Amino acid sequence: MANSATARALPPISPLKTRLRKSFFPTPLSGAISLAGMAFAAWALWHLFQWAAWNAVFIGTAEDCRAASGACWAVIADRWRLMFFGLYPHEEHWRSALGCLILILVIILSCLPVFWRPLRLAVLWVCSLAVFILLMRGGVFGLSYVGEERWGGLTLSIFIFCATALIGMPLSIALALLRRSSLPLVSVVTGMVIDSVRSLPLVTILFAVAVVLPILAPGSSGTKIMRVIAGMALFFAAYQSEILRSGIQSLPVGQDEAAKSLGLGYWHRMTRIILPQAFRRALPPTVSQFAISFKEVSLVIIIGVFDFLASGNAAYGSGEWAFTYVEVYVFMAFVNFIFIFSLSRYGAYLERRMRVGK
Amino acid sequence: MPAAVTISQLNKYYGIYHALRDVSLTVQQGEKVVICGPSGSGKSTLIRCINRLEEHHSGTIDVLGHVLDDNMSRIQEVRREVGMVFQNFNLFPHMTILENCVLSPMLVRGTARKEAEEQAMHFLTRVRIPEQANKFPGELSGGQQQRVAIARALCMRPKVMLFDEPTSALDPEMISEVLDVMVSLAQEGMTMICVTHEMGFARQVADKVVFMDQGAIVESGAPTEFFNNPQNERTRAFLSQILAH
Numbered sequence A: 001m002a003n004s005a006t007a008r009a010l011p012p013i014s015p016l017k018t019r020l021r022k023s024f025f026p027t028p029l030s031g032a033i034s035l036a037g038m039a040f041a042a043w044a045l046w047h048l049f050q051w052a053a054w055n056a057v058f059i060g061t062a063e064d065c066r067a068a069s070g071a072c073w074a075v076i077a078d079r080w081r082l083m084f085f086g087l088y089p090h091e092e093h094w095r096s097a098l099g100c101l102i103l104i105l106v107i108i109l110s111c112l113p114v115f116w117r118p119l120r121l122a123v124l125w126v127c128s129l130a131v132f133i134l135l136m137r138g139g140v141f142g143l144s145y146v147g148e149e150r151w152g153g154l155t156l157s158i159f160i161f162c163a164t165a166l167i168g169m170p171l172s173i174a175l176a177l178l179r180r181s182s183l184p185l186v187s188v189v190t191g192m193v194i195d196s197v198r199s200l201p202l203v204t205i206l207f208a209v210a211v212v213l214p215i216l217a218p219g220s221s222g223t224k225i226m227r228v229i230a231g232m233a234l235f236f237a238a239y240q241s242e243i244l245r246s247g248i249q250s251l252p253v254g255q256d257e258a259a260k261s262l263g264l265g266y267w268h269r270m271t272r273i274i275l276p277q278a279f280r281r282a283l284p285p286t287v288s289q290f291a292i293s294f295k296e297v298s299l300v301i302i303i304g305v306f307d308f309l310a311s312g313n314a315a316y317g318s319g320e321w322a323f324t325y326v327e328v329y330v331f332m333a334f335v336n337f338i339f340i341f342s343l344s345r346y347g348a349y350l351e352r353r354m355r356v357g358k
Numbered sequence B: 001m002p003a004a005v006t007i008s009q010l011n012k013y014y015g016i017y018h019a020l021r022d023v024s025l026t027v028q029q030g031e032k033v034v035i036c037g038p039s040g041s042g043k044s045t046l047i048r049c050i051n052r053l054e055e056h057h058s059g060t061i062d063v064l065g066h067v068l069d070d071n072m073s074r075i076q077e078v079r080r081e082v083g084m085v086f087q088n089f090n091l092f093p094h095m096t097i098l099e100n101c102v103l104s105p106m107l108v109r110g111t112a113r114k115e116a117e118e119q120a121m122h123f124l125t126r127v128r129i130p131e132q133a134n135k136f137p138g139e140l141s142g143g144q145q146q147r148v149a150i151a152r153a154l155c156m157r158p159k160v161m162l163f164d165e166p167t168s169a170l171d172p173e174m175i176s177e178v179l180d181v182m183v184s185l186a187q188e189g190m191t192m193i194c195v196t197h198e199m200g201f202a203r204q205v206a207d208k209v210v211f212m213d214q215g216a217i218v219e220s221g222a223p224t225e226f227f228n229n230p231q232n233e234r235t236r237a238f239l240s241q242i243l244a245h
Helices: A002-009 A016-024 A028-054 A062-067 A074-085 A090-111 A118-137 A153-179 A184-199 A202-216 A224-249 A253-261 A266-281 A283-303 A308-317 A319-355 B043-050 B072-081 B097-108 B113-126 B142-154 B172-187 B199-205 B223-228 B233-244
Strands: B005-014 B017-027 B032-036 B058-063 B082-085 B160-164 B191-195 B208-213 B216-221
Touching: A016 A028, A062 A074, A062 A319, A074 A090, A074 A153, A074 A308, A074 A319, A090 A118, A090 A153, A118 A153, A153 A184, A153 A224, A153 A283, A153 A308, A184 A224, A202 A224, A202 A283, A224 A266, A224 A283, A253 A266, A253 B082, A266 A283, A266 B097, A283 A308, A283 A319, A308 A319, B005 B043, B017 B043, B017 B058, B017 B208, B017 B216, B032 B043, B032 B199, B043 B058, B043 B160, B043 B191, B072 B082, B082 B142, B097 B113, B097 B142, B113 B142, B142 B172, B172 B191, B172 B199, B199 B223, B199 B233, B208 B223, B208 B233, B216 B223, B216 B233
Parallel strands: B032 B191, B032 B208, B082 B160, B160 B191
Antiparallel strands: B005 B017, B005 B058, B208 B216
16 A cells, blocks of 8 residues: 555656657757767777777886877876975885875764764864874884975875964864954954965965065974965965855854844854854855865975975986876876865765755 | 742843843743844843853853853853754754764763663653654654754753744645644643744743843733733734734
């Protein structure tokens, strides 16, 4: 009984043929466009396949590549260590690889709801960053010392990104709340800080922290990587704070009033009522901001930090592989795509998950 | 016994708009006061001043012995003792019904979770929706949400309850389920100040009905007197409009 009732409640499913016709050939013109589009896609895919796989050289020398008409993936096989680890000493590459894996693992762990407690996240990240820095820098436990100026490649890019987000996120919350302060002095000054940072290109900020700061305050401004991270975090926070503020402004004023009427103080209202809801509402632009920041790491190249992009340039830059720049950039684009696409899928998962509690 | 709420010579402005004009009102402990009046008459503003959601500019408000001013800790004292129910429910949509109810007792009163949950279930049972405890506000009807809002306020064990047009945002068929809860609360002796247009409710439970217009109290009195023999012309006009439909 129950089964037949459910079956009757389902909408009728049209046969596949009908659905295909509806989607691709509803009118003669649409049909023609569909056919043309499919023909173009087939042509493009066929050429891509020939270039990227059929005629490609996966392992071999630069000479083998020159002889072949397809892609030269041999450059990746030959130079991947340079791209991933930069100028880190060759025999110590396992440390850089392990450090990179630790960061990726911790990023994945932070994405799991189990770790969504401020304390847990803080402990997780402080511990793993400490391990990362010890491992990379060495000088203890029999590990040889490797200065930060020799860190590089994908490991360094991911490290800069993680550190930027970790410092930038709390800073953005602070800026968003300060800008909403009822004290005019506080809100105006915060607004001016945010607007000044936003009015500067990131390149300028990086240049300032890398070159100008050491001149103004010699000896007391940390290593270059630390200054770069501070500059990027400030830039991230300026944008993210406005994203968060838009989330906060979009909440009905009744939420704060209800919390006040229950006797909740400012911090409890912010941390339990306002910010959790503001983050939900600001989720799509927050995901974009993370994606943008991930890619912006490559700007550090202009102040001589040897990140993934710089390492990639170096990978094809030496005479013998000079003709393989397309392959190297395709590969770097692919690695970036994996990170950004995972991020956007994760964002979509979060949105689905949070819709429940709307 | 001292009065629960004593308001005297209260004035409030929005910019140059004079929202409350020399309002004085005393509410005894256990007393039920219904405030009515046309929209824009200042009735919501008045009860929002009682837990300092609005600041007043002159006059005094004494709530349970605390005189309200800018002192934040005194304001917190008052808010702990005064529950409020809003027109738009204002449940926290990212928390379950139970979490909505235990949040404040745990954070503000320091109640242990187990005890807070038992207390929450007690009040959810009293408003007759214990079975919804683990749902989210968005999954409930308006009437159910408003009953949760009442339970949530009661979980703080308030001495005074403020109701700001609690049935105005409800579909007609849900009004009575909320009013029933309010009536039973009144019968248990809660001190209540209600802004509402539900004159049936006023007749049934109010000790005093206050009519406001243009930011001032025009007339107040016991419900029988107020409804059967209104003194002021504006009161008569208002009552004839509101009782006509």
